[in-house]
Amino acid sequence: MPGMSRKAAVALAASASIALLATACTGQSDAGGSDDASKEQTINFWHAWSSENEVKAVKSLVAGFEKAHPNIHVNVVGNMTDDKINQALRAGGDKAPDVVSSFTTNNVGKFCSSGAFIDLNPFFKKAHIDPQTTFPKAMNEYTQFEGNRCTVPLLGDAYGLYYNKDAFKKAGISSPPKTWSEFETDAKKLTISKGDSYSQLGFMPDYHGWESTTEHYFGQFSPTYFDSSGKSNIAKDPAFTAGFTLQKKLVDELGGFKKLETYRSKLGDEWGIKHPFHTGQVAMQLDGEWRLGMAEEAKPDFEIGVAPLPVPDDRADQYGKGYITGTIAGIAATSKKQNAAWELVKYMTTDTDAVVGFANDIHNVPSTLAALKSPKLKYDPRFKTFLDIASNPNSTTTPASINGGTYLVTIQQFGYDYESGKSTDLKAGLESTAQQIDTDIAQAK
Numbered sequence: 001m002p003g004m005s006r007k008a009a010v011a012l013a014a015s016a017s018i019a020l021l022a023t024a025c026t027g028q029s030d031a032g033g034s035d036d037a038s039k040e041q042t043i044n045f046w047h048a049w050s051s052e053n054e055v056k057a058v059k060s061l062v063a064g065f066e067k068a069h070p071n072i073h074v075n076v077v078g079n080m081t082d083d084k085i086n087q088a089l090r091a092g093g094d095k096a097p098d099v100v101s102s103f104t105t106n107n108v109g110k111f112c113s114s115g116a117f118i119d120l121n122p123f124f125k126k127a128h129i130d131p132q133t134t135f136p137k138a139m140n141e142y143t144q145f146e147g148n149r150c151t152v153p154l155l156g157d158a159y160g161l162y163y164n165k166d167a168f169k170k171a172g173i174s175s176p177p178k179t180w181s182e183f184e185t186d187a188k189k190l191t192i193s194k195g196d197s198y199s200q201l202g203f204m205p206d207y208h209g210w211e212s213t214t215e216h217y218f219g220q221f222s223p224t225y226f227d228s229s230g231k232s233n234i235a236k237d238p239a240f241t242a243g244f245t246l247q248k249k250l251v252d253e254l255g256g257f258k259k260l261e262t263y264r265s266k267l268g269d270e271w272g273i274k275h276p277f278h279t280g281q282v283a284m285q286l287d288g289e290w291r292l293g294m295a296e297e298a299k300p301d302f303e304i305g306v307a308p309l310p311v312p313d314d315r316a317d318q319y320g321k322g323y324i325t326g327t328i329a330g331i332a333a334t335s336k337k338q339n340a341a342w343e344l345v346k347y348m349t350t351d352t353d354a355v356v357g358f359a360n361d362i363h364n365v366p367s368t369l370a371a372l373k374s375p376k377l378k379y380d381p382r383f384k385t386f387l388d389i390a391s392n393p394n395s396t397t398t399p400a401s402i403n404g405g406t407y408l409v410t411i412q413q414f415g416y417d418y419e420s421g422k423s424t425d426l427k428a429g430l431e432s433t434a435q436q437i438d439t440d441i442a443q444a445k
Helices: 004-016 052-068 082-091 105-113 121-126 137-142 165-170 180-189 214-221 238-253 257-265 291-297 313-318 338-350 352-362 381-391 406-420 426-444
Strands: 041-046 072-077 099-102 152-164 192-194 197-203 282-288 304-307 324-331
Touching: 041 082, 041 338, 052 072, 052 338, 052 352, 072 338, 082 099, 099 105, 099 338, 105 324, 121 338, 137 152, 137 324, 152 165, 152 291, 152 338, 152 352, 152 381, 165 304, 180 197, 180 238, 180 282, 197 257, 214 238, 214 406, 238 406, 238 426, 282 291, 291 304, 304 381, 324 338, 338 352, 406 426
Parallel strands: 041 072, 041 099, 197 282
Antiparallel strands: 099 324, 152 282, 152 304, 152 324, 192 197
16 A cells, blocks of 8 residues: 555645656666666665655665566665756666656656666667556557657556445445446445535545546546547546546535535545544445555544546446556666666566565555465455456556646646636636646647
8 A cells, every 4th residue: 555655746746746757868778788687786766755765665676676587686765856866867876776766657757758767678679578468548548649658557456446335235225336337326326415515425536535636537538648649538538527527526515615615625634544434424435445454454444445536428438447546666867787687677667476465565466467376475355356446457547748747737638627616618628628638748849
């Protein structure tokens, strides 16, 4: 389970849309890839995990690598943000990272287009490893940009639906909703108003409602964010219109934006024990696989159910899919030990037992198809929902862009305006949002 630092870092990076590494332009090192990985040497591995159990898990993962490769020693540096990585890559030198892992999946486009990380395709080819058959489809997609596979998945996050089984029983609902229309009906049934507030809210649909972001909603509609020429597709693809329409309908039907926001402002923190799902104040929650452990630690007085997120009614046969993201790893272009660095990356991301062991230790979703099926995986039976979502070929992600997650922030910003009633013309709003995205990308180029 990622700790607060991990998910907060991801959210911060996305919302701030940090200008990261695009200005690094480190380029491919001339000496890169010329080292002998069979010789005695030391490489530097920087990662972002910071909580005690996560840091311990990384050390265990690296110890397994050093046992398999006794000639390669690894200096491990934790709690590294993308900003710190950026500074170190610019500075270079012996202490700069050779291998980097980052939580900010949205920055893959920057890592690749700036030349900060090397293209790993030649290494995969030389090792006779086919990424297409090694990694789940969505993870394959978010680790490359315009054919450049400059990163590789290192565990993942899958989004599903948590629900209060006791509240469901009390409301006469026998099973979790599979389609959005069923979800809408259940959310209303589970909502108990109390004056101008609620004693129980079926679902918090607002985009500020913890993980209920535009990309998490829209993932179930299988959207195409960019057309073949790289232009924003959000005004043309009906998936976006359907996604925005659904969310606005939920906002209106569950009490209206003002009432929902007033209630939300009085609820507990997303990362604390008083999260409103833990306390029973919200009966359904869109969230990642880490929530199960956090919710159980809070010792709720109800039974927690886990299911995939609903799908559009006309995609009922795709029920079981979800939105996927995760940690990424890459090799610095400035590294003079790229062959040794590849050995570490290959071990951490493609060795089935290594991936399974790491997933067991930090309770994230394994990032290879073989690891997802491994009998050595240890998990709560409900966690299997997320393993199935990760391996589902219909699961989706958001594509890499040259300016990182800026386009997602722009879409989210329109979402805030639309749900609050500040913007009322959906078609015009989507067109102007698409124009803004295209302008930002043109400037980044």
